[in-house]
Amino acid sequence: DAKTTQPNSMESNEEEPVHLPCNHSTISGTDYIHWYRQLPSQGPEYVIHGLTSNVNNRMASLAIAEDRKSSTLILHRATLRDAAVYYCILRDANAGGTSYGKLTFGQGTILTVHP
């Protein structure tokens, strides 16, 4: 499985933008880049995903490098409710068998948001 590397922790101030990086230098052509986050005492929550082009949704934006070896999750205005562990995950669109639908979580980035 292609692996991802994220910083252990990051800090931000409320209402400022946050850029969460993820390196995935061994990504394959069929790997989608997914981001999930886990708020304290809750289950993981889907944030966004993309393949090659930058993506935007109501929660965040995903910027994908041209060579796809890295990506950045962008929270445009951090709030205290965004304090969570953020996971960058690669999922093979062609995965079958035991890999189908499976999410392989790393350690993620702990985001602290200061008031």
Next chain:
Amino acid sequence: EAQVTQNPRYLITVTGKKLTVTCSQNMNHEYMSWYRQDPGLGLRQIYYSMNVEVTDKGDVPEGYKVSRKEKRNFPLILESPSPNQTSLYFCASSDREATEAFFGQGTRLTVV
């Protein structure tokens, strides 16, 4: 509201006493799975199911059983719990395309 519901949220039990953690989803998803989360080890997949009556082992299946008799339900069974199964458990579901997974709120299990 789309949701995955797990019960119970908290459970303390004794070694060897069989227990079942229930999981139900209301999105008609084909794919369901169970994860456990432990400090320093992250989330690891226990079992998964691609549809009714189709289940298979994940990365850490030892000591667990599952069943998928109905599309909406995917219970996790511990026939003889041991202290090393003390953990935080999450159930998840997604559609056939697996683009977005929905997770339950978690079940914190303590085996003494």
